[in-house]
Amino acid sequence: MGNSNKIFALVDCNNFYCSCERVFNPSLKNLPVVVLSNNDGCVVARSNEAKALGIKMGEPAFKLRDFREKYNLVIHSSNYTLYGDMSQRVMQCLAEYTPCLEIYSIDEAFLDFTGFRNKDLTAYSREIKQKVEQYTGIPISIGIATTKTLAKVANRIAKKSSKAKGVLDLVDSPYLDLALQRTDVGDVWGVGSSFTKLLETHNINNALQLKNTDQKWIRRERGIVGLRTVLELNGTSCIPLEEMPDSKKSTAVTRSFGKTVETLAELQEALSTYAYRAGEKLRESKLEAASMVVFFRTGIHNKTQPYRSWGTTVNFFSSTNDSRDLVTAARNVAENLFESGYKLKKAGVILLGLTPEAEKQLSLFEKSQQDKTRSQQLMQVMDRINNRYGRETIQLASSGIGKKWQMKADYKSPSYTTDWNQLPVVT
DNA sequence: TCTGGGGTCCTAGGACCC
DNA sequence: TCTGGGGTCCTAGGACCC
Numbered sequence A: 001m002g003n004s005n006k007i008f009a010l011v012d013c014n015n016f017y018c019s020c021e022r023v024f025n026p027s028l029k030n031l032p033v034v035v036l037s038n039n040d041g042c043v044v045a046r047s048n049e050a051k052a053l054g055i056k057m058g059e060p061a062f063k064l065r066d067f068r069e070k071y072n073l074v075i076h077s078s079n080y081t082l083y084g085d086m087s088q089r090v091m092q093c094l095a096e097y098t099p100c101l102e103i104y105s106i107d108e109a110f111l112d113f114t115g116f117r118n119k120d121l122t123a124y125s126r127e128i129k130q131k132v133e134q135y136t137g138i139p140i141s142i143g144i145a146t147t148k149t150l151a152k153v154a155n156r157i158a159k160k161s162s163k164a165k166g167v168l169d170l171v172d173s174p175y176l177d178l179a180l181q182r183t184d185v186g187d188v189w190g191v192g193s194s195f196t197k198l199l200e201t202h203n204i205n206n207a208l209q210l211k212n213t214d215q216k217w218i219r220r221e222r223g224i225v226g227l228r229t230v231l232e233l234n235g236t237s238c239i240p241l242e243e244m245p246d247s248k249k250s251t252a253v254t255r256s257f258g259k260t261v262e263t264l265a266e267l268q269e270a271l272s273t274y275a276y277r278a279g280e281k282l283r284e285s286k287l288e289a290a291s292m293v294v295f296f297r298t299g300i301h302n303k304t305q306p307y308r309s310w311g312t313t314v315n316f317f318s319s320t321n322d323s324r325d326l327v328t329a330a331r332n333v334a335e336n337l338f339e340s341g342y343k344l345k346k347a348g349v350i351l352l353g354l355t356p357e358a359e360k361q362l363s364l365f366e367k368s369q370q371d372k373t374r375s376q377q378l379m380q381v382m383d384r385i386n387n388r389y390g391r392e393t394i395q396l397a398s399s400g401i402g403k404k405w406q407m408k409a410d411y412k413s414p415s416y417t418t419d420w421n422q423l424p425v426v427t
Numbered sequence B, C: 001t002c003t004g005g006g007g008t009c010c011t012a013g014g015a016c017c018c
Helices: A016-024 A048-052 A061-071 A080-095 A121-136 A148-160 A176-181 A193-201 A207-211 A215-233 A264-284 A323-337 A369-389
Strands: A008-013 A033-036 A043-046 A074-076 A101-105 A108-112 A140-145 A167-169 A250-261 A287-298 A309-320 A344-352
Touching (some): A008 A121, A008 A148, A016 A033, A016 A043, A080 A108, A148 A167, A250 A264, A250 A287, A264 A323, A287 A323, A309 A323, A323 A344
Parallel strands (some): A140 A167
Antiparallel strands (some): A008 A108, A101 A108, A250 A344
């Protein structure tokens, strides 16, 4: 198993969401900045200055008030349209430097450097870093090593160490074990909170100790996934570069409510809105869904009422991406399962069994071809209008117009790069 | 009535990721 | 008062079959 003579680079954008906000608002430079999750719930990105103030990842937003008053902390709601667009620009820039690129997340990419082993990889990476910053305004860090897991370790140190200045090559490095020793076990890629707890009770606290742990014991305790992590720390590459990721297997639209929902009518509005949007997502990627999970629940953090959740899976007669089918099913589930007397905090739909539109199997009782064409045409027209004039310009009546339950976004920046009405203005 | 292993498929839940 | 959303993979267990 594994291949020991590979070289991976991990490119990671520094404090990505905060950096995006700064590109279009340079006055934020040197100020502490945080970006909040959907619904302005908790912190999902922090500038270095905000980290220095001791603000933690995941900190609930209501705890930030003091920082705002005392330290001029700047708070932004998340603006995923902007971040998605900036991400594409960064990835395009990286693609100039290697054909073997795996876009791992909105702000990370793995590059295969195996073919470049005769180059000075540090110098090459510095060049990449400089170009990305010049073209996009986003600062990045690059870690280089013989496995993806080790490249992650290298990247973390590249980002934090003042000596590395954003680039660290651990291939054939005498400092590899030192780097592992200085990495907490919980910071290793693939080691989550439950694994960390187990390891710490066995006095395994850093990545070097994990590297040298008995592999049979790991296999027994954490299965093949845990074993892969340990092998990767030992320089055996088990997780390959995936340039062409499989097409999505599920897609979800779930939201917490800005204000709790207590009536069936409001729940149906919310679920209609999510189901409609889920249909849009399917059509954007030319997919259809065979089934849909519909769920809603009370808040987990609420101490005055017990936690309860409701949900069910709907199997469609034949796969669909018509928002009206999804909305109807979602409303029916709500009607069947709703119980009054609860403060609902979250709801959503998850689409499963995704297949390309073209491969659709015709079921015995398929809608007539005429019906299908008409449905496609209606959806196309709605999608075009909403693309041109903004999401939810037109929608189905069942989605409601008051939307008191809609999530909060009190500190949102404009969509500078993707909406003509929100371009930055030079005055 | 008794006897048994082995295989597949599906689902729910756990763990992890960003 | 106020704590996100969207994914993937693996595993165990049940149903069912031979």
